[in-house]
Amino acid sequence: MNSNATGGTPMATSPLTRAVLEIDEYAAGLGWDQPARLFALVDTARLRAEEPGLAEQLGVQASDEEQPGVLALTPVEQDELPPGTPLDEFLGTIGWPDAVAGCALTIERLMLPPSAEDSAPEDMDEAGLSRWVAEHPERQEVRMTVGVLRDGARESALRLREKDASTEVLTGAGLVPGLADALASTFDETD
Numbered sequence: 001m002n003s004n005a006t007g008g009t010p011m012a013t014s015p016l017t018r019a020v021l022e023i024d025e026y027a028a029g030l031g032w033d034q035p036a037r038l039f040a041l042v043d044t045a046r047l048r049a050e051e052p053g054l055a056e057q058l059g060v061q062a063s064d065e066e067q068p069g070v071l072a073l074t075p076v077e078q079d080e081l082p083p084g085t086p087l088d089e090f091l092g093t094i095g096w097p098d099a100v101a102g103c104a105l106t107i108e109r110l111m112l113p114p115s116a117e118d119s120a121p122e123d124m125d126e127a128g129l130s131r132w133v134a135e136h137p138e139r140q141e142v143r144m145t146v147g148v149l150r151d152g153a154r155e156s157a158l159r160l161r162e163k164d165a166s167t168e169v170l171t172g173a174g175l176v177p178g179l180a181d182a183l184a185s186t187f188d189e190t191d
Contacts, residue, residue, distance in 0.1 A: 016041075016155045017171060019073040020104060020147040024157040024169055026075075027106045027143060032161055034108065036081050038094075041102035041147060044072040050099070075104060087182070094186040103183055104147035110139045146179045150187050154180045 019041055027034065048055045060074050081090055087107070096103065116138045124132065141161035148154050156175035160168065173180075 014153070014155070015071045015073045016102065016147050016149055016153050019075050019102075020145050020155045020157045021169065021171070023075050023104050023106055023147070024143070024145040024159060025166060027145065028159065028164065028166070032108065032141065032143070032164075035083075036087065036105060036107040038078040038081060039075040039104045039106075039147075040078060040096065040100045041073045041075055041104055041149070042099060043101050044074045046099065047074055071101070073101060091182045091186055096186060100150075102147060102149035102153075103186060104145060105179065105183060106143060106145040107179075108141060108143050110134060111142050112136055112140075113138055144176050144179065146176050146183060148180055148183045148187075152184070154184070156180065 023037075023039055027037065044055075044060060047058075047060060054076075055074075058074065058076065081087070094103075116136055120129065121132065143159045143161075145157040145159075146154070147156075154173045156172055156179075158170045158175055
């Protein structure tokens with residue numbers, strides 16, 4: 001993934017928003033029905049200075065748009081998530097080196113509007129609830145891309161399968177708070 005290619009990604013104000021939208025655009029290019037993907041977010045200038053070979057391999061070059069002293073982030077895709085491992089368990093095993101400024105995850109899920117959620121059958125186990133959602137006529141497929149930084153900054157991008165266009169991507173810091181919390185916990189210091 002080239003950190004300087006904007007491909008249809010709208011210009012964003014914060015480095016984290018730009019990185020999340022870049023990852024969303026990358027995932028969109030892969031199509032739907034993809035596995036979850038985890039990314040380290042690294043300071044682009046630091047990457048070029050400390051790991052020039054990796055920066056070259058990733059296609060990271062100095063940009064005329066970069067300003068000295070202003071953070072730019074490069075997403076670096078990590079190894080595939082282990083199949084069959086619940087996401088929360090997997091995220092609980094991650095520890096990032098100091099060079100990683102943040103992380104992001106893109107994942108597809110089914111969503112229901114709040115009105116449909118109110119009609120969910122009670123006393124249903126997780127597998128039954130998943131089947132109920134998958135068969136519901138109002139379900140929508142969504143790709144969520146959530147990024148967090150060590151300093152606590154958060155950003156999310158949501159793309160509906162039925163409105164699969166860069167101009168239809170919804171962004172906001174609080175769109176997927178549970179996933180943002182889980183990603184932020186990967187930076188918690190443990191003694």
